[in-house]
Amino acid sequence: MIEAVVFDFDGLIRDTETYEFYSFQEILREYDVELPLELYCKRIGGHAQAFDPYNYLQECTGLSLIREELRILRRQKYDVMIKNEKTLPGVLNYFETARRLGLKIGLASSAPYDWVMPNLEELELVHYFDCIRTNGDVSNVKPDPELYLNVLEYFGVSPRNAIAFEDSPNGAQAARSADMHVVIVPNELTKDLHFADYSLRMNSMLDMGLQQLINVLNLKINS
Known part of the structure; x- marks a missing residue:
């Protein structure tokens, strides 16, 4: 029986990931450097240092870069791009249905708390969550399962009675390693990546x- 649903944030609830990529692309193009998606995607859903676009830019150009200036400029570009983006289609319906069904609702994000919370507050979503865990709550972020296991321990729910919603291979691997049911909802940036x-x-x-999704999963479980 499903007792809890646990959501990733970036790229699943709000498509921050696509605009983060676009903003980095714009910065690098100013130096005539293209940003390969296959390299950038190493950081999606996991540790941001798995791939550092600023390191990549420096390696490609051989220039001595003032990173803080680049970070400020990149964030300005991102803020303009994301300004009118709200929750992704269907997300609010899932939250409302989960509440109506009496399910526990969690969030497990590899991102920092001071990134996740302002986004949730802006979107007026904080009240939906019974538990929010971010990178400061664990020793290891995704693809390690620690974030998910932390949420499930707080809920007192078995992994087999919980569904994880993810948009990235790193996140899906984390949820699967936690032995949860894994539903992937890739976004524009991650739709062509390999999910194992x-x-x-x-x-x-x-x-x-x-x-309906819970009914489908129950059929799979019982078949």
């Missing part, structure tokens, strides 16, 4: 309501 193991894939949360 998951229970169900959707193009968006509009594809299937939460109650």
